[in-house]
Amino acid sequence: MSSSDARASSSNTFAPGGPDLALGPCAACAARGLAFCNVLEGEDLSRLLQITSETNAGAGQAVFYEGDEASHVYNVTEGVVRVSKMLPDGRRQITGFLFPGDFLGLSHDDAYAYTAEAVNAVRLCRFRRDRLLQLFDELPQLEKRLLGMAADELAAAQDQILLLGRKTARERVVSFLLGISKQAQRRGESGNPVGLPMSRADIADYLGLTIETVSRMITKLAKDGVIELPSSNKVHFTNRNALEDIEMGEEA
Amino acid sequence: MSSSDARASSSNTFAPGGPDLALGPCAACAARGLAFCNVLEGEDLSRLLQITSETNAGAGQAVFYEGDEASHVYNVTEGVVRVSKMLPDGRRQITGFLFPGDFLGLSHDDAYAYTAEAVNAVRLCRFRRDRLLQLFDELPQLEKRLLGMAADELAAAQDQILLLGRKTARERVVSFLLGISKQAQRRGESGNPVGLPMSRADIADYLGLTIETVSRMITKLAKDGVIELPSSNKVHFTNRNALEDIEMGEEA
DNA sequence: CGTATACTTGAATTGAGTCAATAAGTGTGG
DNA sequence: CCACACTTATTGACTCAATTCAAGTATACG
Structure with missing residues (x-):
């Protein structure tokens, strides 16, 4: 090591x-x-x-x-x-x-x-x-x-068991981003934009995915206009309602 | 309903x-x-x-x-x-x-x-x-x-999070069967053979798989000679060591 | 004994993984 | 301040494990 x-x-x-x-x-x-x-x-x-x-x-x-x-x-x-x-x-x-x-x-x-x-x-x-x-x-x-x-x-x-057992890659990534934001709010921060202190590898191993899939999904969410990426470890939510729909598989 | x-x-x-x-x-x-x-x-x-x-x-x-x-x-x-x-x-x-x-x-x-x-x-x-x-x-x-x-x-x-995030279908089914057996032992039963009170649909929804995949994996384990199926809801373990290897991804 | 339900098996599809290359940061020392 | 090495992230092409769709076969039940 x-x-x-x-x-x-x-x-x-x-x-x-x-x-x-x-x-x-x-x-x-x-x-x-x-x-x-x-x-x-x-x-x-x-x-x-x-x-x-x-x-x-x-x-x-x-x-x-x-x-x-x-x-x-x-x-x-x-x-x-x-x-x-x-x-x-x-x-x-x-x-x-x-x-x-x-x-x-x-x-x-x-x-x-x-x-x-x-x-x-x-x-x-x-x-x-x-x-x-x-x-x-x-x-x-x-x-x-x-x-x-x-x-x-x-x-x-x-x-997390529900997420890992039944959610798609896209839903997992959205759940994760919203979760990180809510956690930041609990600590008294605004939660938007929110920093991602952990690496893509950590996110992947948390969501039961690969680094590549996490990266692709984040890129896709940005292309879809529901988030923006000021930097690779910072996320700005531009459409929280849409994200909350995606999280639960109720995408438009 | x-x-x-x-x-x-x-x-x-x-x-x-x-x-x-x-x-x-x-x-x-x-x-x-x-x-x-x-x-x-x-x-x-x-x-x-x-x-x-x-x-x-x-x-x-x-x-x-x-x-x-x-x-x-x-x-x-x-x-x-x-x-x-x-x-x-x-x-x-x-x-x-x-x-x-x-x-x-x-x-x-x-x-x-x-x-x-x-x-x-x-x-x-x-x-x-x-x-x-x-x-x-x-x-x-x-x-x-x-x-x-x-x-x-x-x-x-x-x-269970480890299972759902990182184990293959075969490993999940083996973990499940061994878990059911251990639970039976805790209740004072022998644990071998062990009854499966729940349906394939329940097992699938527990393991984050489909009914068909669960069925295929169970059939395959029987063909591989590590379990026997006296009936569809009863499992007899014929090679517990092999199963414990499979569970952790250490298959021969 | 027929009908519904549960389970198994097969063939085709697909979402995510793997492999591979490129790009974008990050830090170090000259 | 830049050049270099190194790590981290993105993107693309292809593969594959598990799902979906589709029969078929047991099993339980009224």
Whole structure:
């Protein structure tokens, strides 16, 4: 493999000066409003911070690999993470892109069932899994929140299953572009135009297609006048209604 | 639609005679060992039973439809349920088959995001969603168990995403057959031979294929000598190792 | 026992993949 | 600032796995 397979490196535990100062790192966190920790405040939050450390990963670096001991749970605070699984012969499927506020690694298993890699520069909060599970007993609202987020993820996974099982290449690409836009809106951006931080290869492996097909479909959508491409990694929606029709197979 | 779209009908609340008698219906439940309620005993279980009722659904009947108000959570105790989503033009994707011990309906949303229908005669325990969520505060082990099961479901969904995104028709069918067998083993059956309670159409819509392709692949596997077909809805595995190789694209 | 339903099989079609070449960025060092 | 190498994206021609269309054959059912 290339240099891109190095692990996420730097990591240091927060050392809160005391209960009141503890919110420190979170006060400045852009993902705070979206993340599971947003149900906690004051003393409770500082409780969580005691088992929290921070990690960074550069573009292409792995946060962890499929099969690694599932010792930590992570929370994305900056950047985009891709989660993928591989078949022995190298075929890759990206099961999701994670944005600020999303968590990963809450496996029920001893080992991670998937690989997590940074798409661009990524910052994450890291929690020891066993300690976090213990903390649920003291902070039940945390567990409730995580169950809610797991339910949301399950719903998203089922949408992706519908996409992969039954949608055409064109519909898949449109669903993806609209999804990226909605995610940007959740983060407080306009969502139009929207940047595509990931490569065509990543998009292809997420949509169960090839790079060439993704490229062709994007080009075709631009020719059809429903999007514009200021650059290859930026999309401007010129007819969102038409796109929403295409997404569900209700093209004119 | 045909007569098969009638809703699940009969439903009656358990009326436990008292704390000790309350285990009554659960004592006889074949799914008890696998279901989320298995973390409860005695007084705690009787607490859950107070908000529990029972429902039946005949083959083809719906338990609920996508878009219905998500008022209840269910637990399959007997039979097989298929969970599906549809595109406006009628394309259908089955996102999962649920067996005794599996739960459904734990949506975070107001409405169910999918339709649930009985594949064969089905029996379910039914819980009012709001009451169940309340109960989590008193019975935290219940919530913990459900979070664990949600994590398992999420892992299964990701396996299905890999299957739909990257596996060939042959690999999909083999994965499906092995999965059905493993599920039968979890229920205490031998898993070989194993019955296929669902139709070819259901299998096709689960695997993102057509009926014809599923049929051809099953026939081919039999011709290749890795399975036998005592009947069209029963499979005997004659070379499980070969099947496990095929599943992961490592065919000889 | 006939009719509907489910499943299988065959032939032709097609949407997406593969292979191959070109073009457009991106970054590096002179 | 440009020239070069390298990576990423696009475009074209051809192929193929799975679908579609079309019979045919079991199987279940009233």
